[in-house]
């Protein structure tokens with residue numbers, strides 16, 4: 001049975017309503033409006049809870065492995081079995097046809113790129129941190145605090161920009177970048193819990209890669225500049241360092257926002273105080289058609305950017321210039337049934 005086109009379930013400009021409303025639509029294929037799905041809200045909430053429990057119960061491993069061996073205790077598998085019995089394809093989760101295909105596209109070459117990126121990034125980060133400690137001065141305290149805050153906000157903005165770009169444009173069929181960098185974004189919308197089964201390397205590899213060049217440039221400055229110049233540039237370097245650290249950790253923070261069991265207390269504390277992306281806040285993005293709340297580092301910019309219609313503004317310009325329809329590829333994958 002073919003699924004109907006993805007409807008716009010919530011009116012734009014109402015993120016608060018999405019947050020306040022039931023969270024069951026999140027992360028499911030969202031192929032049908034709630035009323036048409038023929039199941040009660042309470043029932044769906046139970047399914048959501050089960051899904052979240054499933055994040056903890058399921059064995060750790062590749063989403064591709066999950067497709068074949070999730071086990072009968074997996075709520076996703078149970079959901080798929082139920083859907084199969086009803087003669088329908090799963091609308092979300094690791095059993096979704098699109099999710100299975102996307103998970104299989106994770107290649108050894110991609111894995112190697114992630115390993116190299118993680119090793120380089122964390123080596124440079126440790127080196128720069130050690131070097132930065134020597135240029136800190138008390139009289140710079142205020143500007144360094146402002147610099148760190150600005151770095152965190154910039155990281156949040158870039159997380160939104162990259163996430164929006166990859167969610168909204170391009171296709172998995174694009175040469176090189178499609179499978180390597182757009183694929184994870186498509187997978188995440190139709191199988192949002194897959195990220196909780198990704199290990200540290202897969203979760204953080206791409207962000208580490210983006211941070212390597214700025215961190216390398218910073219390391220070069222920190223070893224080559226004379227002490228006086230280093231002292232002058234210290235607040236700026238703190239800005240770059242905070243930006244690099246938060247950009248690097250963005251997908252780890254994003255993974256935590258999808259994790260409902262076994263999180264360390266300090267992570268929950270940071271989420272509760274909205275120092276990093278809170279779980280409930282990120283759920284707003286996961287309402288189909290995934291068109292707002294793209295910032296996933298702290299999420300601080302999500303509300304103001306939504307209020308000024310920032311993403312819609314960019315999409316209108318690009319659509320007018322290129323004729324491309326926003327999220328066309330994302331919807332194609334969500335509707336895949338075999």
Ligand SMILES: [Zn+2]
Pocket residue numbers: 163167185189285290
């Ligand atoms: Zn997204």
Ligand SMILES: [Zn+2]
Pocket residue numbers: 188192254258282286
């Ligand atoms: Zn997410």
